[in-house]
Amino acid sequence: MEREKELNDQLLYIDQKMYPDKVKKTITFFEKNKLDFKLSRNKEAFSCVDAAQKRYRDGEVGIPLKDELKTYFGEYKVSKYEKHLILINLSGQDRIDFKKIRSILKISKGIRLASKETMELFNIEYGQVNPFLIHELFYNSKTFNVFGSLTVLFDKDLQIEKSTMMTNAGELSWGIEFSLVNVVYSFSEVIYDKSFIKIIEDEN
Template sequence: MGPMEQAREQLDPRVGETELPGPVAETAKFFADHGIWCLFGRNGKALSCKDAAHKRYRLGKRGIPLEDELKSFLGHYTDSDGRLCYVAVHCRGDQFLDIGKIRAATGGHGAIERLATDASDENEGLYGLINPFSLTAGVRDVPVHQLFDPCVLEHRGLPNTMMTNAGERTWSVEFHPSSVVHALGNQACLADVTENKAVRRSGPVTIGIITGNAPDSGIILWQYINRHVQTVLGDRFLGDLSYPPVSVRSVPGLGLSMELDKRSEQVWEELEQAVRSLCEEGVQILSLACHTTHYFTDRIRAITQTYGASFLSVSECVTQWARCHGVPELTLVGIKYVAGLGEWSAYRNLAEITRVQPLSEKGLKRIHELGYQVKREGASEAGLNKLRSILDSEANTSHIVIALTELSILLDFQRKPQKSTRVIMDALKIYAEEVANTYIGWANPRELS
């Protein structure tokens, strides 16, 4: 269906609409003539960018981020030959135009004055109606030079489109900015025309997950990340399009970390290859679904930093969680390389924040055996019962932190939360929430404001 036909589908005969308003028809003609994609819609009367962003409909949902609403300014100036010239300037709705920069971009000849919009002006009603497609509706046939701030062309995550009015305040059009700029040809150019720049991104932010000890732990980490993204975004959650892009490397060799003190260099060889592979692929946020191998955090960061990527440490996330929640004491449940807080443990600094009750030698042995059981047999009710038995006999602190991914698999298998006077936290879940928050902060900074 062409732009003109789909625009006509938005007419409401119940209120006597039978023909497209002139400016809307002109907008539809622009997209039809240039053969570029667009999507028309209707909304309540919108008088500003903030008002419009609140009322736009996209992907079956009312409201879009302010940065996805196109802000447009129409002004005039006198050039060096004394001719009256018009300029339209466009940026994202969350930006502020800089008149000084606009003047410089137009040659710096004269003051830039906004076209008046009060009732005494012949251009009455232009406020809230300016767009790049139907400018002749407001300025008649006077040529208009159009400036687009480069931020308009940045990828801001799916659906990677912007919206603006279609020439009337109750009509919207969704479009790809790069296609519009290209279609305008010599009538448009890119220019820095805004004040303080918004966060710049060169493309969609991607999360990397390294797993393998056990493979299911990466799946659970991914699920936890998605659940937290959905929770944080709330009403702004758009389903599939709101989930982060994720690349996964499942490395069976990470299973060797169950004997880290005897096989550390062999484990690192396996891990290093996965880290470099994901960084070369362009991952910006790297995570590792394995508590033991976070021992290599410094080595991992030495690689990620050269690619401009960020690696999150699970032990640092748990330490921060304990600090923020004022946890007075906890039992750290994991194999000896983790729960022992010795030289092989990434959690060795946790004791500086809270009192950590150690597991007994018998408890460490039972946890080690249970980890191998889950690797072999998967999650089961028998495994859950063993975990409960270990916790009952080993942990008498107010808080328990599970720091073994095989036990995370068991907790995820649990059908109903067990009643307990103690707080049982899965470190993998704490980690996932921080990964998700980091993604949202990079990909959608407005959500954390």
């Protein structure tokens, strides 16, 4: 706890120019859309469950798993030579219903996790994926000309979430806190149907 507090206190005095490159790109999304956010530091986290246990919020270590944003970075083929990218966002405690998503998008091909080649093109690793960073990289680099489109989906259940949410800020030991409802509509040019969509698996 003392180490986390020390790291987070340091953020008050570190010039933004000294932040890691992917962290800077992540907060660029918030700044250009005039959205509030709060950066934090944590021990390296490699999954939603792991991250939720390590996030630093309001002077405490650990947040509920429902407050950790899970982002699935995937791709699917629409023809032999064309691939589209997709970002599926939901609470860390929920699971994706891929059959439902294929129905929403009216695609017959399966959705798979972004390939090694795609990740290399974006110059990211899986623990660094967040929708803000991917958005910035997609529209501000050569990747824009490689893929047909980027679709961003947010689970409808997130719309009723009143507390802030957190996810990585582009690095394993950096977190970012935000109000999801305000953030979603900044994706208006790419979000499917410009709305929240029910995408999680129904409980049996």
